[in-house]
Amino acid sequence: MIVSSIALKNWRNFRSVESPLRSRTYLLGPNASGKSNFLDVFRFLRDVCRTRGGGLQKALADRGGLTSLRSLHARRDPEVLLDLSFAEWDFAPAQWRYVLAFRREGAGQRRTLISREEVWKQGVRLLERPDDGDRKDPARLIQTSLEQIQTNQPFREIADFLGETTYLHLVPQLLKFGDSIGGRELENDPFGQGFLERLAQTPTRTRDARLRQIEKALTLAVPRFQNLRFARDPSTGRPHLEAQYKHHRPFAGWQREDQFSDGTLRLVGLLWNLLDGDSLLLLEEPELSLNEAVVSQIPLMMRNLERDSRRRRQVLVSTHSPALLDNPGIDPQGILLFEPGAEGSTVRGINESERVALEAGLTPAEVLLPKTRPESVAHLSRWP
Numbered sequence: 001m002i003v004s005s006i007a008l009k010n011w012r013n014f015r016s017v018e019s020p021l022r023s024r025t026y027l028l029g030p031n032a033s034g035k036s037n038f039l040d041v042f043r044f045l046r047d048v049c050r051t052r053g054g055g056l057q058k059a060l061a062d063r064g065g066l067t068s069l070r071s072l073h074a075r076r077d078p079e080v081l082l083d084l085s086f087a088e089w090d091f092a093p094a095q096w097r098y099v100l101a102f103r104r105e106g107a108g109q110r111r112t113l114i115s116r117e118e119v120w121k122q123g124v125r126l127l128e129r130p131d132d133g134d135r136k137d138p139a140r141l142i143q144t145s146l147e148q149i150q151t152n153q154p155f156r157e158i159a160d161f162l163g164e165t166t167y168l169h170l171v172p173q174l175l176k177f178g179d180s181i182g183g184r185e186l187e188n189d190p191f192g193q194g195f196l197e198r199l200a201q202t203p204t205r206t207r208d209a210r211l212r213q214i215e216k217a218l219t220l221a222v223p224r225f226q227n228l229r230f231a232r233d234p235s236t237g238r239p240h241l242e243a244q245y246k247h248h249r250p251f252a253g254w255q256r257e258d259q260f261s262d263g264t265l266r267l268v269g270l271l272w273n274l275l276d277g278d279s280l281l282l283l284e285e286p287e288l289s290l291n292e293a294v295v296s297q298i299p300l301m302m303r304n305l306e307r308d309s310r311r312r313r314q315v316l317v318s319t320h321s322p323a324l325l326d327n328p329g330i331d332p333q334g335i336l337l338f339e340p341g342a343e344g345s346t347v348r349g350i351n352e353s354e355r356v357a358l359e360a361g362l363t364p365a366e367v368l369l370p371k372t373r374p375e376s377v378a379h380l381s382r383w384p
Contacts, residue, residue: 001086001161002314003042003280004094009075009081012037015344022334023090024302026325026364027318029338030374033357034345035318038338039282041082041136042165042316045100048147049163055147056102057112066104066112073344079103079115086158096121096158100144113141119155123243126154151284164279170195170269172262172289195269199230200239214271217301218243221294229254241268248263262289270298274305278313287321295323299330325365332358337368 008017013034022342026038027035040063047059063069070080080102086096101116114134119127119137127145134140145151152159174193199207207230215228227244231254243264266289273281287295296316306312318323332350350358350368357367 001095001102001157004087004088004090004092005085006041006082007083007375008041009079010071010077011041011080011082012069012071013073013340013345014038014347015071015073017156019336019347019349020333021314021316022331023306023312023314024331025314025316025334025336026330027336027338028320028325028364028368028372029314029345030340032371033338033339033340036284038347039167039284039316039318042162042280042282044169045082045084045146046163046165047136047252048100048144049159050158051147051163053148056144057142058097060112063212066102071344074167081116086161098155098158100145100146111142113138114144117144117146119145119158121155134216135301153320161279164277165282166277166279167282167284168269168273168286169284170266172260172265175257175265195272196239196241197242199272200232210272210275213275214268218264218267219269221267221291222261223265227254228268257310263291263294266290267294273302274302274313274315275285281315283315283317285319285321287319287324292321292323295321296326298324301329303329321370322369325369328358328363329367330364332364335364335368 002023003021004019005020007019008014009018013032014037017038027038028149029035043060044063047054047062048056050058060069066080070078077194080101080103081101083099085094086098087094097118097120099116100277104115105111106331114129117127117129118125129145146155146159146162148263149156161213166330175195202210208327211228211230218225218228224247225243225244226246229242231240232238233240241257241260243260260268266286270283270286275281286298302315303348317324332355333363335350336347337349339348354367360363
């Protein structure tokens with residue numbers, strides 16, 4: 001299943017957005033145009049759907065409350081609205097639709113309450129809130145039906161799909177030096193601090209099969225790379241990744257992850273997540289720390305995995321990389337451009353002139369990336 005379209009109102013720096021999505025969607029735009037905030041819609045709904053330590057109120061609190069989340073451009077209409085449609089795959093008709101809107105209570109405790117929640121299946125509405133029960137007991141409106149096991153059974157497919165969303169922006173230093181840094185691991189581990197624990201909790205047979213596939217890719221992408229394995233420290237039991245490189249000494253020792261290059265660690269994390277499950281995957285700037293030649297292959301690797309129905313998963317990618325976008329095989333209909341403006345950011349697909357240029361053989365990097373450059377960026381050369 002994929003999210004086939006999305007509509008937003010008053011979400012962060014978006015006053016109003018309506019956009020189709022594809023199984024492979026690339027988000028392009030200058031810094032602070034809203035790409036991360038757009039991805040956060042799906043992280044927010046994942047947090048709402050979590051059965052332990054989640055829910056609407058927790059998801060709001062984690063983002064600083066409604067005031068921090070609601071768009072500054074929401075002058076007259078303070079309601080925040082998320083409207084998502086779901087289909088089996090690209091070009092298939094929508095099977096599900098989920099609508100969630102909320103706003104601050106007008107009086108009393110000033111709670112954030114649901115103003116609208118709807119679930120549709122094949123055009124038939126299964127849920128509409130507020131309902132009579134909500135009107136009799138308004139306190140019920142602090143929770144979505146999506147997060148409640150006792151009420152979401154008719155549409156649990158949506159809750160399960162959103163609840164399994166994966167976000168990856170692996171920071172190699174947090175994985176290498178986690179013990180030294182001593183930082184608190186954030187919930188849902190967006191920066192890869194608990195990546196090795198995830199590997200440790202994966203069934204041995206599955207983990208070994210994935211690592212073999214990743215090893216094959218690393219031998220092609222990393223010079224002198226030879227072997228990859230999972231191991232535990234014999235004294236502490238802590239999980240580790242170990243790599244072996246071709247060397248003039250045929251039995252040279254294994255290196256642990258704290259000796260890996262940043263690029264190798266990010267590539268391992270990327271490949272693992274592409275192989276791990278069939279839920280929605282959010283990739284934020286996967287090109288960081290990677291050689292351009294490797295980055296240029298990411299769209300092709302994702303396309304190859306899409307051919308395997310057991311591993312098909314929707315991927316939303318934010319990027320600034322010419323190497324990644326210098327690929328004529330990227331579906332132009334899967335590209336979204338984020339454009340900041342005085343009334344908030346807007347999101348659009350390619351226009352007619354851009355479509356013609358792409359069909360003529362130019363790449364998304366040549367046609368679209370120049371349009372994401374800040375207008376005054378050339379003046380940076382005069383600083384300070």
